[in-house]
Structures are given as structure tokens and as C-alpha cells.
Amino acid sequence: MPHPPRIAIIGGGPAGLTAALILHRGGHRVSVYEGESSGQQRTQGGTLDLHEDSGQVALQRAGLLEAFRAVARHEGQEARVGDPWSGAITAGGFGPEGSMDKPEIDRGDLRQLLLDALPADAVQWGHCLSAMEPADAGRHSLRFANGVQAEADIVIGADGAWSKVRAALSACQPLPTGITFFEGWIAQPAADIAAMVGQGSLFCFGGEEALFVQRNSGDRFCVYAALKRPSDWLDAQITQQGMRA
Numbered sequence: 001m002p003h004p005p006r007i008a009i010i011g012g013g014p015a016g017l018t019a020a021l022i023l024h025r026g027g028h029r030v031s032v033y034e035g036e037s038s039g040q041q042r043t044q045g046g047t048l049d050l051h052e053d054s055g056q057v058a059l060q061r062a063g064l065l066e067a068f069r070a071v072a073r074h075e076g077q078e079a080r081v082g083d084p085w086s087g088a089i090t091a092g093g094f095g096p097e098g099s100m101d102k103p104e105i106d107r108g109d110l111r112q113l114l115l116d117a118l119p120a121d122a123v124q125w126g127h128c129l130s131a132m133e134p135a136d137a138g139r140h141s142l143r144f145a146n147g148v149q150a151e152a153d154i155v156i157g158a159d160g161a162w163s164k165v166r167a168a169l170s171a172c173q174p175l176p177t178g179i180t181f182f183e184g185w186i187a188q189p190a191a192d193i194a195a196m197v198g199q200g201s202l203f204c205f206g207g208e209e210a211l212f213v214q215r216n217s218g219d220r221f222c223v224y225a226a227l228k229r230p231s232d233w234l235d236a237q238i239t240q241q242g243m244r245a
């Protein structure tokens with residue numbers, strides 16, 4: 001293997017960018033290949049909580065713990081449980097496991113923090129891995145949907161649940177759990193809704209349906225509706241009534 005080895009990271013989500021920054025700080029040459037065309041292509045989803053003994057350890061190694069703590073929403077750790085029928089708040093506080101040190105950060109803000117600390121050319125946007133094959137001398141050949149080909153000595157798969165890289169190690173595939181999440185946003189929540197949700201998250205469980213509401217930065221709310229239904233039932237509903245309904 002050449003020194004330094006060429007390291008390719010597939011996926012520029014929280015895991016891929018954090019790994020890239022830690023390796024970069026260690027003097028390694030790293031390229032991140034991300035399928036999205038830019039950091040702004042889509043809303044990144046709701047907030048993430050970074051725990052003292054996992055996510056925060058990684059950010060410390062990446063040199064970003066102080067920067068994270070400066071923008072993290074410590075009050076966002078508040079967790080409430082609501083009765084889905086009456087709307088009454090039946091439980092509240094700061095989470096069942098007792099840890100008070102798992103502040104929240106918007107995914108987009110975390111991604112930007114990591115991107116700002118990496119060299120400008122570290123991420124190759126618009127590079128969606130379509131295949132990875134063995135190449136000469138133990139290297140790996142990477143083919144991307146945009147026609148680009150590359151080689152690397154080490155490949156790190158950080159390409160999420162439907163990882164293409166995983167196939168190099170295991171034949172395992174994700175299995176549907178039967179639970180589907182729909183994501184929506186409330187840009188300007190009404191005062192009574194905002195008061196109900198509090199500073200962090202509100203969880204409402206009603207049999208095979210659940211509603212989770214998370215306060216994000218700028219007082220925007222991310223809403224997840226979770227349904228436990230067979231996928232063919234959901235597909236039929238969406239075909240007949242549309243995704244919004």
C-alpha cells in the first residue's frame with residue numbers, strides 16, 4: 001500500500017464528514033464522495049442529539065467540540081410525552097436515561113460545521129457511488145453514476161442505511177420493520193402548539209401510529225408521523241390519495 005494511502009469515504013453525512021476531518025487532522029489524504037449535488041440540495045432532516053460518550057467524543061477528536069457546544073441547543077434535551085387523544089402532557093423532563101449532556105444540533109448546522117473545517121476540495125459533490133470492485137494491488141475501483149471512475153487504497157462506507165459499500169463486506173441487506181416515517185415541517189408554529197411542544201421534543205404514541213415533534217433552530221418544528229402498516233397498504237394509499245394526504 002502506498003504511503004500515504006489514498007482514502008475514499010463514500011457519503012458526506014455526519015459520519016463520513018466526521019471521519020474525514022479526524023483523518024485529515026491526522027495528516028491523511030481523504031476524498032469524500034457525496035451523492036447530493038451540494039450541501040443545500042435538501043433539508044437535512046430534524047435535529048440530532050450528540051451524547052457525551054459517543055458523538056461528542058468524535059467531535060472532540062475532530063477538534064470541533066467547543067464549536068459544537070457553542071451552537072448546540074442544551075435546552076433542546078427537554079422531552080415530553082403527550083396523550084394523543086386529549087393532548088394532555090403526561091410526562092416531561094429531560095429524558096429517561098438521566099443524561100443531561102446530549103444537546104441537540106440541526107443536521108444542516110452540524111454538516112456546515114464539519115464542512116467549514118475541511119479543505120474546500122475535500123468533498124466531491126454529485127458523486128453517487130454505483131459500484132465498487134477490486135482493482136490491482138489490493139486497491140478498490142469506484143464507479144459513480146455521473147460517469148467518473150476513481151481508485152482508492154482504503155474505502156470507508158458512510159453511505160447510510162442503503163450503503164453500496166456494505167456489499168463488499170456482507171450480503172446483509174436492510175429489512176423493512178413495517179414502520180414508515182413521514183417528515184414534515186412547521187415554519188411558524190402557532191403559540192399554543194409551541195407551548196405544547198416545549199423547548200425540545202414531544203412524543204405522542206397511539207397504538208400503531210405515532211407523532212414526534214422536534215423544535216429546531218429558528219423555532220422551526222420538524223414533525224415525524226410514524227405509521228406501522230404493510231408497505232403495499234401504504235403504496236396503495238399514496239397512489240390513491242397522494243403523499244400529502
Ligand SMILES: Cc1cc2nc3c(=O)[nH]c(=O)nc-3n(C[C@H](O)[C@H](O)[C@H](O)COP(=O)(O)OP(=O)(O)OC[C@H]3O[C@@H](n4cnc5c(N)ncnc54)[C@H](O)[C@@H]3O)c2cc1C
Binds near residue numbers: 013015047048049159
Ligand atoms: C426518520 C429518522 C429519524 C431520526 N431521528 C433522529 C433523532 O431524532 N436524533 C438522532 O440523533 N438521530 C436520529 N436519527 C438517526 C440519524 O439520522 C443517523 O444516526 C445519522 O443520520 C447517521 O449518519 P450517517 O452519516 O451514518 O448516515 P446518513 O445521515 O444517512 O448520511 C449518508 C450520506 O451518504 C450519502 N449517500 C448515500 N448513498 C450514497 C452513494 N451511493 N454514493 C454517495 N453518497 C451516498 C447520502 O446522500 C448522505 O449524505 C433518525 C433517523 C431517521 C431515519
